[in-house]
Amino acid sequence: MNDNNPLYIDEFFNDGGVFMGAKEKSENCTVGLYGVTYDGTTSFRPGTRFGPSAIREVSNGIETFCPQLNMDLEDLFFCDLGSLKIPTGAPEPIVEAVKNITHKLLNSNMKPLLLGGEHSITSGAVAATATFYSDLILIQLDAHADLREEWLGNKHSHACAMRRCLEVLPSKTLYQVAIRSGTKQEFEEINNQNRLVLHNSGKSASDLNRKLQQHREQPIYLTVDLDWFDPSVMPGTGTPEPGGFFWNDFASIVEVLRNYNLVAADIVELSPLLDHSGISSVLAAKVTRSLLMLLSQNS
């Protein structure tokens, strides 16, 4: 908890308790979880600022044990630092603040896991992680390509998230898993650059597995835009896109990634007020549990 993390106490605020199973002190922790409550550029339906607190709140409703990974959160050394103090308004200072704090965590030997907030925060975390791991590659789960140069006059709009990430990623290696929405130009670029990873609901993640073979030792950043999931199981997101995926499809991705070196990740675009049933937040909490485990396993 914040009071026990003197290194970071000034940078975070207590934003609705802590994620289930988090250690009370950051000492000896290998993974640092933190929220970024920013939704300033959201073009359609805002509300992702409430994402981190919603995920924390429902986390106690799922088990600490994950049968798939055979790991228990109680056995892991991760802390929940709270949510990052950020200014209101333009995205640039927020992206910069995310970059700075992510850098501090990595400097303290903690792998970062960000809870958004909107997708525009990702480029700050990728920039910081890439300064630590120059051969970093990026994997994106998302309904949308997010490759626009700018959107509504804003270069840091969430519709430009991957364009900004590519600018700060020296390897320029981005894999976009089963993107199903974008412009003609975006899809041409994805295909020309061989970035599209095929993924069929109900099947194993064989194409991801095949494409990652050539990156055996490379550090991986995973960004999970929750609108990758189908709106029927993830209604709580600002830009829902029919034709999405289900929990078992995410589990197939995890099944591949458990054999690789995940060094940082984020989970973005949960907008809990759009889902009165609360199942979106529960799904997001379960995704968080899996990623905490993948980040912990090589530490």
Ligand SMILES: [Mn+2]
């Ligand atoms: Mn998206």
